[in-house]
Amino acid sequence: MAPAATGEHAPIQTPYYSSKPSSIFASVLHGPRDLRLESKTIEDPRVGELQIAVKTTGICGSDVSYYTKFANGDLCACHPLSLGHESAGEVVAVGPQVSGFRIGDRVALEVGVACGQCAICRKGRYNLCKKLRFRSSAKSYPHYQGTLQEKINHPAVWCHNGRLPDHVSYDAAALLEPLSVAIHAMNRAQPAPGSTALVIGAGTVGLLTAAMARQSGCTSVTITDIDAGRVNYALSRGFATQGYVIPRDIHSAGVSGTSTPHTGAMTPSSVFSAASQFDGAKAIASRIFAVSQPEGEFTLDEDEDGHDVTFECTGKEVCMHTSLYATKPGGKVVMVGMGTPIQTLPLSVAHLREIDILGIFRYANTYATGIRLLGAQNKGVVGALPSLDDMVTHRFKGLDKAKGAFELASRTSDDDGNLVLKVVIEA
Template identity: 70%
Template sequence: MAPSATEEPGPMQLPVISKASTINASVLHGPRDLRLEQRSIEAPAPGELQISVTTTGICGSDVSYYKKFANGDLCACQPLSLGHESSGVVVAIGPLVSGFKLGDRVALEVGIPCGQCGICRKGRYNLCKKMRFRSSAKSFPHFQGTLQERINHPAIWCHKLPDSISFDAAALLEPLSVAIHAVNRAAPEPGSTALVLGAGTVGLLTAAMARQAGCSTVTIADVDQGRVDFAVSKGFATHGYVVPRPLHSSSSSSSLCSSIASGISTPLDGIATPGSTISFQSQLDSAKGLAADMISVAASTNPLLDDDEDDGVNITFECTGKEICMHTSLYATRPGGKVIMVGMGTPIQTLPLSVAHLREIDILGIFRYANTYATGIRVLCAQSSGAGFTLPNLDQMVTHRFKGLENAKGAFELASRTVDDDGNLVLKVVIDA
């Protein structure tokens, strides 16, 4: 089925939930083996809400599971419903829940920590060892994702939405939370310069949040011209850099071009390593040259920038998870700056750490997010305020929409591409109930 126009679903009839019932679910059984099945769902337990899932965005990790039944080192070992970027409507309320009513519109925060360990008590619950995250194979039994008609979810991880936030934008609160967490870790000073590698969903949102946090220039780099153009024309970034495609695929630049592509956090085959056909030094030289080109983009158009702008940007957000992109990040960051590792991909990397050592570059990792949804909702509500920089309208990031769980397979196939059959940009694909 072809994707429908990007229009939000209309009002729904709320079912009366008082006992176990049967729902449809999209269930992955192996690589590209996606099936529509029926499951039984109980009435919500104490502390839970039952949510009728309205909109689910497809994430790069979902695509990885769909194609390989694995995401990085995490291999699924039982059927798994995918989906974790979701919004919906409260259709049933369990005992001991207050503050919600039937029909409330909510965004779902789908990582459930233990709430009791030292990490949780410090507020960094994203690092909880007992975290259960929907659509991830990390815990067993796997915590099933949101590509189901209805799910029971703890009320404390359901965030009420004002009417001004659409279901699409509410679903995008999940990747927006990653961006908020990344920028919080970076803690940019007003007027800082930033570089974002990868113009996928997370890269775009990270660039926008860096601007919202006060960065004066934000350059976004990607191999895809359409995504870079979108980022700049829609106001997510101030400058764009398209990684040039090499004339010969055997050159070291080709690995970098294929790396800075979509921000999808999966390992890339063929990355040059010491002893490979492409020498490690030539790979570093290529990364160094591209870093110089990237940081010159903003400097060449803004004569008011510091004289030492050629030394690099204050902060680089690496949103691809690829080794060679980390090389570029280190070379692109000025002395005393920061590299924020946002993308997750190549698990073992060989890095020129002397670059960071001698220039006192801080390398900071992030993993998902914590305490970000309330901030995200406030940022979205401020879009219409007109005061200073406000986040671009996230609804425009949804380029393709599929209706019904029965069409999930087509949605996943399209989400793994950068353009559709008509040559249109593919950015965020959503599945509506």
């Protein structure tokens, strides 16, 4: 289990007690697209808990899935559920036996709460704990309610305030959650300095994974997506070095894609025919590799086609096919995105080329690293992460605007044609 979060304030804060439970508003999902603003009561924080006034919550793809289907993959909600798990806020009450925090502290919330006692937790891989409860997920019952509430009581050990710099906004602090996924993916992949990386999917997690690949010393990071706006965004903001826009239907014969070099210019690719889904994936992998090897640039191991490590961030079966074909012999494929639960894969490709397939599930022991990386932003540090605030393309003020926020988050562009990347709901 992660160690208790500590900050600069050593004294134990005297717990705050109110005379009676207070009333708060919460956004509660009762069924597909049936989102309601409801009044609830909140008790004082119990032993080991903090009460947090939630300032910002980012909308994740899993939240959108629950909103549209009342389910996420195989997980179906059984009763009303507050969504939201990418959050940051301010401490407004401190429960008994909590040290290192005081009222007014700014904190980022890690919302997966493990048991801390099992063998998995003792090994430090608490994200795999069978008893783990994750806010806004229907996996545990009763469901662990999400953060789209005015205030929540949360275990202090899972609240991170250690040296959260003043220049880091609540929006950026909330994005520590998807950044943690990217950090965990890199911890699993452990790319060697000078490696080449491919990231499939340019959503929030894909962009942050690409950024972390560059942080980890990958000299070439190619990012792909079916949305040209997201690929261009990744390149213009320095998340990746090359990009490729994948045809929306790579199963069809005679479709064409567009490549995007680091300059951001779009050029048409050659037309290819795909007799099967594997042939289509193989052709796409070949085209991506060609884009990632700009003409005239020096290439090491010219006889080895493919990338050292591929991060599959969509969860789509066809993207997993492409990942295997796009990875060089002896390389690694890291499954970051969760989507299609049962897939048919060309496993002989991995077998014959000795490609390691690694899975990741959320994250563990990542928030301290994420906070250090955010601390380096806006301070002129060479190689600092691109701005996380810039990733927030749309902001909605107040829980009463949650329905509009979810509707927009399910799209890739707004009514004016602007890119939709990260939608947040602010207090």
